[in-house]
Amino acid sequence: MTATLPETAHEPAGKYERLIQPTRVHGSMYTDPEIFAEELERIWYRTWVYVGHVSEVPEPGDYVRKNIGPQDVIMTRDRDGEVHLLLNRCAHRANLVCDAPSGNSNSFRCPYHGWTYRNNGELLGYPYNKGYGGKGKVELGLGRVPRVDSHQGFVFGSFAPDGPTLAEHLGAAAGELDRLARLSPEGEVELTAGFLKHRTRANWKLLAENETDGYHPQFVHGSIFSVTGSPIGALYSDNSTAVTRDLGGGHSENDLRPEFRRFAEPMRWFGTTEAKVPDYVARMRELHGPAAEEILIEGSPHVMIFPNLFIAEIQLFVIQPLSAGECVQHSTAVQFKGAPELNRRMVSQCVGSVGPAGMLLADDTEMYERNQRGVALRDPEWVDIRRGVERERTDENGFRIGTATDETGMRGFWSHYRNLMEAEK
Amino acid sequence: MTASATTTELDLRQVEQFLYREARYADEHDYDAWEALWTDDALYWVPASDPDADPGQRMSVISDNRSRISTRLKQLRTGKRYAQSPPSNLRRIVSNVEILDDADGAGEPGDITVAANFVVVESRERGNETWAGRTTYRLRVVDEQIRLAYKKVVLVNHDRALPTLAFLI
Numbered sequence A: 001m002t003a004t005l006p007e008t009a010h011e012p013a014g015k016y017e018r019l020i021q022p023t024r025v026h027g028s029m030y031t032d033p034e035i036f037a038e039e040l041e042r043i044w045y046r047t048w049v050y051v052g053h054v055s056e057v058p059e060p061g062d063y064v065r066k067n068i069g070p071q072d073v074i075m076t077r078d079r080d081g082e083v084h085l086l087l088n089r090c091a092h093r094a095n096l097v098c099d100a101p102s103g104n105s106n107s108f109r110c111p112y113h114g115w116t117y118r119n120n121g122e123l124l125g126y127p128y129n130k131g132y133g134g135k136g137k138v139e140l141g142l143g144r145v146p147r148v149d150s151h152q153g154f155v156f157g158s159f160a161p162d163g164p165t166l167a168e169h170l171g172a173a174a175g176e177l178d179r180l181a182r183l184s185p186e187g188e189v190e191l192t193a194g195f196l197k198h199r200t201r202a203n204w205k206l207l208a209e210n211e212t213d214g215y216h217p218q219f220v221h222g223s224i225f226s227v228t229g230s231p232i233g234a235l236y237s238d239n240s241t242a243v244t245r246d247l248g249g250g251h252s253e254n255d256l257r258p259e260f261r262r263f264a265e266p267m268r269w270f271g272t273t274e275a276k277v278p279d280y281v282a283r284m285r286e287l288h289g290p291a292a293e294e295i296l297i298e299g300s301p302h303v304m305i306f307p308n309l310f311i312a313e314i315q316l317f318v319i320q321p322l323s324a325g326e327c328v329q330h331s332t333a334v335q336f337k338g339a340p341e342l343n344r345r346m347v348s349q350c351v352g353s354v355g356p357a358g359m360l361l362a363d364d365t366e367m368y369e370r371n372q373r374g375v376a377l378r379d380p381e382w383v384d385i386r387r388g389v390e391r392e393r394t395d396e397n398g399f400r401i402g403t404a405t406d407e408t409g410m411r412g413f414w415s416h417y418r419n420l421m422e423a424e425k
Numbered sequence B: 001m002t003a004s005a006t007t008t009e010l011d012l013r014q015v016e017q018f019l020y021r022e023a024r025y026a027d028e029h030d031y032d033a034w035e036a037l038w039t040d041d042a043l044y045w046v047p048a049s050d051p052d053a054d055p056g057q058r059m060s061v062i063s064d065n066r067s068r069i070s071t072r073l074k075q076l077r078t079g080k081r082y083a084q085s086p087p088s089n090l091r092r093i094v095s096n097v098e099i100l101d102d103a104d105g106a107g108e109p110g111d112i113t114v115a116a117n118f119v120v121v122e123s124r125e126r127g128n129e130t131w132a133g134r135t136t137y138r139l140r141v142v143d144e145q146i147r148l149a150y151k152k153v154v155l156v157n158h159d160r161a162l163p164t165l166a167f168l169i
């Protein structure tokens, strides 16, 4: 159900300029199927979207099914080690060529009429080839995501054959991925724990907005903070020294480092002490020398990378939109190469927190789904995102920052979103 | 009801009565009674994409030891576990109960392994969900009471996207 558009009579501005204002967003942005269809074309099938991690296809021939919104994408590694993003669609009559969630194979065979493809997308052959005038006469191949690039092993794809580079898209967010990888004693993140898939009856943007919303944790997660005595709540209180930063490009973060520096305790960011993970801390000190102290105190980022990758310290989420009112959250534990001691703890902590039964994420998801019902109601039409606008400042690097509980990240998200939606086709 | 027996002497009827009781406590959100069924070495496990994977290394929907079971229930009891507040209306059928040879020898000597199929209908404001799957239980008699040491729930759709699962399955 779609809320009605606001009055347009005297406003020459574009549709999205009316619907997305600096401190409020119209409810129809979350419910209108036409807007969703436009988002697919202008955002999901154009800008860089996070797809998977190279550690999910470590060997030549490895493949894993992934997605870009509703598009079914196979991430493969060919025999030369190159990573491809192929569309799971046979060039003959469009059957699905890959039905396994992951595996190792140098080719894919379509079950319908037996066409075969190399794992780089090239057509290898088709049965009874006389019907096509012989071998090698058909110039087709699997569809592909034309641009594939990666940063710290995080593989992104863009359906636009040209446009900004991945480095330009990531901008300052690239540094957050660097900060994450730096926590590995071997400098590499691995996503090897498998994903939970959480079906969510809400618009994907409610999730993207919530990821760096420091206003909600004390309320939505108060139940778990209170029974575990968790110090996380305090990071998102009125007294917190943490900041919410608009990183540009629709990316945002809750920068918790000021709080962690205040305590100056290595591993506090992970809710533990160095005594509990001695091997890990020893390896990091060996590798980084005195610089290890700062790395172990500052910990991992809490960053939303537009439009679909969210890293919350040890948890990683990928948002997959399916329709205006439905999406899937894919979640896993970050794993660090060379840190087995830490990795098991990260899986355990992450399993407790995320996914359909997670003691944190099930409650976030309950909020998303209730919100989705709320935005369909007719009045007051708008979703308010003004919190902290008066006290927002610019930091030493030129980024807009607000306090830990301000809606600075959301405003950054919407401003970039609007630019993309208003851009010329 | 009391099972006055050692585990190896449990008959199918006693086992079924225990499973039905466990199911009823879960359906009725009787968290105290449900919690009291568990042994200290408990594992309550709902695997995700790979039901045979090591839960220490792979993501699970739920992988609770005794202490995390307690945390989960404490959170539910706050009344502010919004994914269960208000709580789901639930009713489940437990069937096809079999006492299995405890071939893997996991658990303590004398534990018995039981498997059953289930269907749960969940109703909440979001809508109705039907959950189904197969549960493997490990039961142990402690002080003449049957207790639950292990419960592994493999959902038929464990490898698909699942809606929120915040009740006790």
Ligand code: FES
Binding pocket: A090, A091, A092, A093, A094, A095, A110, A111, A112, A113, A114, A115
């Ligand atoms: S559709 Fe794939 S071979 Fe015909």
Ligand SMILES: [Fe+2]
Binding pocket: A216, A217, A220, A221, A360, A364
């Ligand atoms: Fe949250």
